[in-house]
Amino acid sequence: MDKVYNHKEVEGDIYQKWEEQGYFKPEINPKGKPYTIILPPPNANAPLHFGHAMYVIEDILIRYHRMKGEAALWLPGADHAGFETQFVFEKKLQKEGKSRFDFDRDELYKMIWDYVQKNREGTENQLRKLGFSLDWTRKKFTLDSDIIKIVYKTFKKLFDDGLLYRGDRLVNYCTKCGTSFSDLEVNHKEQKDSLYYLKYGPFILATVRPETVFGDTAVAVNTKDEKHKNWVGKEIEVQGVLGKFKVKVIADDVIDPNFGTGVAKVTPAHDMKDFEMGKRHNLNVVRIIDFDGKLNEKAGKYKGLYVKQARKIVAEDMQKMGLIEKIDENYTHTIEVCYKCGTTIEPMLLPQWFIRMESLAKPAIDAVKKGEIKIYPQRFEKTYLDFLENIRDWNISRQIVWGIRIPAWQCQDCSKWVVTAGEAPNNCSKCKSKNLEQDGDTFDTWFSSAQWPFATLQATKSENFYPTSVMETGYDILRWWVARMVMVGIYVTGKVPFKNIVLHGLVNDPLGKKMSKSKGNVIDPLELVEQYGADAVRFALVYGTAFGNDQSLSYPKLEAARKFTNKLWNMARFIEMKKIRINDEGLMMKDLENMAKNENDKEMVKKTKQLSKELTNNIDSYQFNYAAEALYEFVWHEFADKYIEDVKNRINQNSSLILNSLFIILLKLLHPFMPFITEEIYKRLTNSNRSIMIESWPQ
């Protein structure tokens, strides 16, 4: 053995051998009970970033349970990441001086498909290099035809059960990206704006959006407002920049009597709150902004102006006409922006498909409250429950082509919607007309991801692995993805999709900043694997950070982990040199207990047994940092510094055997964390072709 551990030499072809032997397939333990983790499918549009290396937690769990004799399945996949991918692709087009409008739907889809396929290979290579024991024979992509079929079936079921509706509701619309979003895809940003106090008929009222007056259909005061009580129900006449107009005065609870003057203009077509009020009070909805973000003909001479320009010009005109009482220029409030491009979200009236969430959320809440699903760390239960208890209907329509097209057709004669499980309908179910047109929209990606656990297992004929054991992912997508999987999973299968939710923290750059492509601080895990070895990278991610907390990438920690692999290597080197018996596969814990006569040997056997127990507990309770720290401490400072030094002076056949056996036990305990080096050393010490990854967990 070389004096220095060379991870590049060792890590080279071990993975391929494992894969060829079929060790990653659960069938390796045919009699074991199923243990399942579905890999959170990485986006297919880009290589993995360093945060993805946190998948190591899943590999630790899978390898540990496999060694315990369970039929451990870790199912890989990739997500088409609809909007995200199209966004990236459009940027690419932009650089080439083209836009999505230069291509028809099918062309664009095909181009993105090819682009994504290229990326997927790279991603899979990264996962292999990190040693992840994924069952590649079962890998799925969210746009595989069998997955799409399942997604269609779910959509149809929702429709048939009355949980789906096509809503004339306001949606979050980004005029730049040209699509609507769910509530989760909207960011909130604090901003300073002018608050205009308008002379509005008999009232003075405050607004930041004077340009929307053309869509006003009411004026509102609080229901308990004594001062304005007498106006309620009356119609008032208002002098505006385009002449006089009339609106109703209504009373509603959402109006804060202490804000501004306690009077608000109501623009149902362009404000969420106003829209809701409009529904309650049966107000007209007058759209004045078009999907390109410009005012329409309802704005008269202001037609064609972008919202921002219009605001300025309308306000100036109002001022000239003496319609503005005063302007508060230091008004700070929160606005909604597109999470992707930062453009101010324009609430728009757009017919979209919505899922009624309340009845879906209820069982998902119960599952956690009753302990059917456990969340680790527990503090995230609150985030989960808050989201579900205040759930709002989910807009699943997206105006993009990259995704699963919605299987809904509208009859052009009677406008009835026909929903199928994918196949084009022959005729309208109401008027029998053959003149049908399919909805041009695609599903929100998260609608298909929400079905991922059962969809992948059904598509790979592995239903016996459902419900899965653990859903392990970053806490940042607890609501976007995990909560929705629980809801949809229970709804479709009647069972929870997983029994445990295990959430890891985010990995930031060395300075503690979030890694992002735009900041240019993204680190490719392969770079670090190259430099430190996969085992060290894996270990460094687990060691020294409380599980669930964020961490910053730490080079000293990586270095320490690499030194640890070198230490292991040299311990092995020493043991091999001193070994008296050959072909020794090591004794089990029980035999060692009987065999150890020397006090120090006895003590070490006892301590090793304790360590194994401790690790078992730590892994079972998802406290991976404890496990890693215990291993590091014991292996180095107990076993190497003290025990080996002691045995050194009294080496004989008996002590050599015990030393060798104990070390092999430690290798097995280390294996889920550091699969490559433990495999290599195990083969050398045992002089066999057996793989440590399918040996049993020492206890």
Place this chain on the structure above:
RNA sequence: GGGCACUUAGCUCAGCGGUAGAGCGCUUCGUUUACAUCGAAGAUGUCAGGGGUUCAAAUCCCUUAGUGCCCACCA
């Protein structure tokens, strides 16, 4: 407006009721004999501030301040 974290050695972070810990860095010494990617010894801290509970608090409770993140239809 609400919520969740964090504040411990120079740096990065564990510990979460019983005499302050790790890695890196620092000091001294050792080592041809598994490993200088090593070993031995050591220095370094009002555990953010204040109050309380307790025989005992970095650890539990209250409070103040700073930092980060998340939620939220404040016109």
